[in-house]
Amino acid sequence: MDSGYPEKLTMQMDGTPQAESPQFWRKPIDEGKAPKLVGVVLMIPERCKGCGWCVEFCPRKVLVISERFNIKGYHYPRVAKPEECVDCRLCERLCPEFAIYLKRSPAQGGS
Amino acid sequence: MNPETPKKGTDGGDELPGSDGHPMDRILRMDRMPHIWCPGCGLGTTVSCFALAVNECGIDYDKLCVVSGIGCTGRAAGYLRLDGYHTTHGRAIPFATGLHLANPDLKVVVISGDGDLSAIGGNHLIHAARRNLNLVVICVNNFIYGMTGGQVAPTTPEGMKATTSPFGCLEHPFNLPYLASSSGATLVARWTTLDVRQMVNTFKKAFMKKGFSFIEVISPCPELYMRRNKLGDGLAMMKRFQSDRLVKHGADPKEADLGATGKILVGEFVNLDRSTYADAYFRMVSQLAEAKSVRKEEAKPGGKSPAQAGAKAPEAVGEPKAKPRPAEGDREGRGPEKKAAGTPAVATSPP
Numbered sequence: 001m002d003s004g005y006p007e008k009l010t011m012q013m014d015g016t017p018q019a020e021s022p023q024f025w026r027k028p029i030d031e032g033k034a035p036k037l038v039g040v041v042l043m044i045p046e047r048c049k050g051c052g053w054c055v056e057f058c059p060r061k062v063l064v065i066s067e068r069f070n071i072k073g074y075h076y077p078r079v080a081k082p083e084e085c086v087d088c089r090l091c092e093r094l095c096p097e098f099a100i101y102l103k104r105s106p107a108q109g110g111s
Numbered sequence: 112m113n114p115e116t117p118k119k120g121t122d123g124g125d126e127l128p129g130s131d132g133h134p135m136d137r138i139l140r141m142d143r144m145p146h147i148w149c150p151g152c153g154l155g156t157t158v159s160c161f162a163l164a165v166n167e168c169g170i171d172y173d174k175l176c177v178v179s180g181i182g183c184t185g186r187a188a189g190y191l192r193l194d195g196y197h198t199t200h201g202r203a204i205p206f207a208t209g210l211h212l213a214n215p216d217l218k219v220v221v222i223s224g225d226g227d228l229s230a231i232g233g234n235h236l237i238h239a240a241r242r243n244l245n246l247v248v249i250c251v252n253n254f255i256y257g258m259t260g261g262q263v264a265p266t267t268p269e270g271m272k273a274t275t276s277p278f279g280c281l282e283h284p285f286n287l288p289y290l291a292s293s294s295g296a297t298l299v300a301r302w303t304t305l306d307v308r309q310m311v312n313t314f315k316k317a318f319m320k321k322g323f324s325f326i327e328v329i330s331p332c333p334e335l336y337m338r339r340n341k342l343g344d345g346l347a348m349m350k351r352f353q354s355d356r357l358v359k360h361g362a363d364p365k366e367a368d369l370g371a372t373g374k375i376l377v378g379e380f381v382n383l384d385r386s387t388y389a390d391a392y393f394r395m396v397s398q399l400a401e402a403k404s405v406r407k408e409e410a411k412p413g414g415k416s417p418a419q420a421g422a423k424a425p426e427a428v429g430e431p432k433a434k435p436r437p438a439e440g441d442r443e444g445r446g447p448e449k450k451a452a453g454t455p456a457v458a459t460s461p462p
Contacts, residue, residue: 044132047145049151050150053345057349094304095156096156098139099133
């Protein structure tokens with residue numbers, strides 16, 4: 001059927017990690033010129049239900065599961081490597097509990 | 112972590128936020144939180160992406176309306192600080208149809224589950240797509256009836272267990288993008304709850320789209336679908352999405368069948384432009400109003416209608432079989448009859 005897309009635009013991508021498919025990842029053309037963004041991870045631990053998605057899917061592995069419990073009895077995440085965060089906001093969008101959010105680092109104009 | 116005000120010191124990052132709080136808080140009804148969705152359920156992610164798309168799109172909150180049916184997903188309308196309606200089971204689309212046609216300036220979004228939209232409201236879904244109503248339908252597919260206790264849904268993959276199919280489901284599941292596109296939807300997409308960025312972009316595209324948009328969001332149901340089938344928790348399903356999903360924009364929705372295992376085809380499958388129901392409806396209304404005003408002018412005393420009638424009558428008598436129903440056509444204000452009424456008026460103009 002006619003889907004409205006030209007055939008050339010179809011793209012395939014599987015979710016294999018970077019190490020296994022290096023040919024898919026290209027070097028950015030502005031590498032070295034564009035400033036590296038730094039984010040600040042903020043959390044509202046009492047909202048967390050411990051699903052672990054933010055810890056699992058963080059591309060820089062900034063977060064780990066904390067050993068502490070929150071008020072509901074779940075292990076919430078904590079920031080293990082704050083300097084690694086590049087403000088991609090994947091954890092903010094993935095979190096089903098609206099418990100985690102990011103701010104741009106104060107050095108880069110964040111509040 | 113915030114280096115300025117670490118509240119608990121060593122842990123880092125777990126301090127309470129400043130006065131502004133979470134950026135989604137202003138579009139969510141935080142007095143109703145925490146929500147009822149289980150840990151590992153993808154509904155919160157879908158609502159979060161929806162809220163983000165609304166914020167990024169810059170739609171006026173007063174021009175946006177969310178309608179949902181019954182079920183876990185049906186709670187979404189109640190958690191959003193927008194005009195929302197929680198309707199009866201399966202009837203979210205009929206309600207949204209009325210809302211849209213009574214106030215065509217509103218952007219009406221239906222957020223509901225697979226059971227609500229494809230089983231109980233299945234007819235409404237296909238007919239709304241056929242009419243090409245200007246609606247956005249977000250169908251969160253978790254493969255089962257969650258809130259009512261884990262019964263078989265029309266999207267439950269073959270062989271999977273549910274409370275009403277303890278030995279495995281015998282039925283072939285619906286392919287919802289194929290159903291929507293073959294019924295006539297103009298924007299058909301499918302994403303999993305892992306594709307948050309793409310989901311936000313598609314939501315934004317759907318808000319701007321004129322026509323019926325159908326977006327299927329595949330979400331884990333950790334308690335009733337995954338636990339009963341021994342598939343692990345919500346995180347296990349998200350890992351399956353990561354390994355099994357295949358992004359293919361413009362793919363034929365016929366290929367987008369879903370099974371208990373195997374590839375999950377995602378992407379924007381269909382993006383077409385087609386005349387909407389509201390366009391056709393309001394065109395007809397304006398045509399009828401125009402015809403009515405013409406008739407009123409003709410009926411005025413001293414108007415042209417008596418002369419017209421006089422000029423018309425011999426013709427009608429002369430050829431009754433060629434134009435059998437001119438008078439009725441006049442009454443209904445159809446196009447060709449208007450032209451016929453115009454001709455004698457020119458003929459009888461004062462010399």
